[in-house]
Amino acid sequence: MSRGEQRPQDFLGGLAAAARGMGVVIKQVFRPDVTERYPQQIDEPPPRSHIGRHLLNRYENGLEKCIGCELCAYACPADAIWVEGADNDPENPVSPGERHAKDYQINYLRCIMCGLCVEACPTRALTMTHAYEMAFTSREDAIFTKEQLLEPPLPLGTAPGTQEG
Ligand code: SF4
Numbered sequence: 001m002s003r004g005e006q007r008p009q010d011f012l013g014g015l016a017a018a019a020r021g022m023g024v025v026i027k028q029v030f031r032p033d034v035t036e037r038y039p040q041q042i043d044e045p046p047p048r049s050h051i052g053r054h055l056l057n058r059y060e061n062g063l064e065k066c067i068g069c070e071l072c073a074y075a076c077p078a079d080a081i082w083v084e085g086a087d088n089d090p091e092n093p094v095s096p097g098e099r100h101a102k103d104y105q106i107n108y109l110r111c112i113m114c115g116l117c118v119e120a121c122p123t124r125a126l127t128m129t130h131a132y133e134m135a136f137t138s139r140e141d142a143i144f145t146k147e148q149l150l151e152p153p154l155p156l157g158t159a160p161g162t163q164e165g
């Protein structure tokens, strides 16, 4: 066989490879659409997923679980938590025991959602929710106050600005 002349088996091999390639293309063309229509259509994360903003919890009697110990702030690698503890007024305690959090803030411009603060909390006062919709237009909006953190998050799809998404 002279140089440059193609053998029949080479030609058939090339044809088979092209057919296989076209098979992949056709399969992709008819693949079901998996584009998510967020935020018009939101798939709820699993109930036990903890991927979003924090929640400061209360006991059933309304007392706050946070005792202002600052362990969460020490555990935070991003320096995102500010806690100011204070003594409880025995006549009107905020939490059981001697101390409570007079002030508590989380800066979501710093938080990396690692959950180390939750692990460090001795009273399970601090947990994470599945509220992952966290877009802000100012630094002030990104720093959640104690009052905000004591409130359960808004349902997914209703956070300010989500409808424009
Ligand atoms: S989740 Fe991580 S980064 Fe965010 S506040 Fe807690 S410890 Fe800090």
Ligand code: SF4
Pocket (backbone or CB within 6 Å): 065, 066, 067, 068, 069, 070, 071, 072, 073, 083, 101, 120, 121, 122, 123, 124, 125, 126
């Ligand atoms: S949230 Fe937990 S770790 Fe943080 S100050 Fe309160 S009790 Fe301590």
